[in-house]
Amino acid sequence: MPSGWSAVGDQTQSAYVRGGVDPDDSKDGHSSPSGSSSGSAVGVSAGYAPLAIGTETDGSLVCPAGRAALYTIKPTIGLVPQEGIVPISSHFDSAGPMTKSTYDLAALLDVLASRDPSESFTANLTGSWSDISVAVLDPEQWRFPAAWVKPVDGAEAQIIREIREAYDIIKSKAKKFVDNVDLISPDEFTVDGENSEEVITLADMKRSLTAYLEGLEESEVRSLADLIEYNIQHADVEMPPHHPRQDTFIKSQNQNTSPEEYERHLAHLRRVAREEGVERVLTTYGVDVIIGPTDSGLTSMATGGGYPLCAMPLGYLEYNGRPFSVSAIARKNQDDLLVKVMSAWEATFPQRKPPPQLANLS
Numbered sequence: 001m002p003s004g005w006s007a008v009g010d011q012t013q014s015a016y017v018r019g020g021v022d023p024d025d026s027k028d029g030h031s032s033p034s035g036s037s038s039g040s041a042v043g044v045s046a047g048y049a050p051l052a053i054g055t056e057t058d059g060s061l062v063c064p065a066g067r068a069a070l071y072t073i074k075p076t077i078g079l080v081p082q083e084g085i086v087p088i089s090s091h092f093d094s095a096g097p098m099t100k101s102t103y104d105l106a107a108l109l110d111v112l113a114s115r116d117p118s119e120s121f122t123a124n125l126t127g128s129w130s131d132i133s134v135a136v137l138d139p140e141q142w143r144f145p146a147a148w149v150k151p152v153d154g155a156e157a158q159i160i161r162e163i164r165e166a167y168d169i170i171k172s173k174a175k176k177f178v179d180n181v182d183l184i185s186p187d188e189f190t191v192d193g194e195n196s197e198e199v200i201t202l203a204d205m206k207r208s209l210t211a212y213l214e215g216l217e218e219s220e221v222r223s224l225a226d227l228i229e230y231n232i233q234h235a236d237v238e239m240p241p242h243h244p245r246q247d248t249f250i251k252s253q254n255q256n257t258s259p260e261e262y263e264r265h266l267a268h269l270r271r272v273a274r275e276e277g278v279e280r281v282l283t284t285y286g287v288d289v290i291i292g293p294t295d296s297g298l299t300s301m302a303t304g305g306g307y308p309l310c311a312m313p314l315g316y317l318e319y320n321g322r323p324f325s326v327s328a329i330a331r332k333n334q335d336d337l338l339v340k341v342m343s344a345w346e347a348t349f350p351q352r353k354p355p356p357q358l359a360n361l362s
Helices: 038-045 062-066 102-112 155-171 196-214 224-233 247-254 259-285 298-305 335-348
Strands: 051-056 071-074 094-099 133-136 176-178 289-293 309-316 323-329
Touching: 038 051, 038 062, 038 094, 051 062, 051 102, 062 071, 062 309, 062 323, 071 102, 071 335, 094 102, 102 335, 133 155, 133 259, 155 176, 155 289, 155 309, 155 323, 196 224, 196 247, 196 259, 196 298, 224 247, 259 289, 259 298, 289 298, 289 335, 298 309, 298 323, 309 335, 323 335
Parallel strands: 133 176, 133 289
Antiparallel strands: 051 094, 071 094, 071 309, 289 323, 309 323
């Protein structure tokens, strides 16, 4: 799936969107590299490139980075220009760096954000937790459901155990530490039986993707409707047997959201993710960041609120060697703070290593 096209397939098969495993993975021990920036992530982890740029709408940077043992950040919406990104939603889309080290991440983020050298993100590579106040999420509660990530005996327990061990280490080093904070769930995005993030995504996709296609110099595909028809006419190459559907495109094309409904859903999404969600926790507990499992609803909280979100490599499953990670979320425009958090993480925990499946390539 091309970068920037996260969730353009069938949202009901969320394993392909949110980083789950294929239904038959337990038979051969393999795991999905996640989506949608998995190509960028695997390429860097395998040593084909020293760094890469991916895009995220909801989870498409942090989830594949987590499964490739990389550092990444989904910047605050608007920090990195959206021009040139195949769009889903201007409210949610962002490009970000995917790297093996925090220095590489900060240097590439300077380029993406057109930072002046005097304001370089590299200035935040302190390697210290001493001035960072941290709240953490319960890893038993904050994880993708079984419909998205197939549980494997022992793997889930290992992830929870190692995340808790990491929390204990951070607790001993951070300026302040608050355990198991009560961040509201993305389940609360639903209003009147509809998920507000999905409503906004589908409404924006039809408008934004059509505008993008209309602006191409050479293309016979000029609208979302054209794209749907093109995929049908070229199903042998555009709709592979393992995923032969374009349900999200069709839902977007068929959805007719009035301006009043659109604004109601956007306001609801912002209120839940921001005032009732991230802002409430940060203010109530007097902390700077919230840390939790990457494979969790934290990705949607960042999407709903327009917040920066990063991923940091933690461990490797005994089951098959697949990496897993944690993420941190901060207030809007506090990308510098997340770079500092990633730097502290890198200085505290063992050096990342390539997944064993890629070890001979990197």
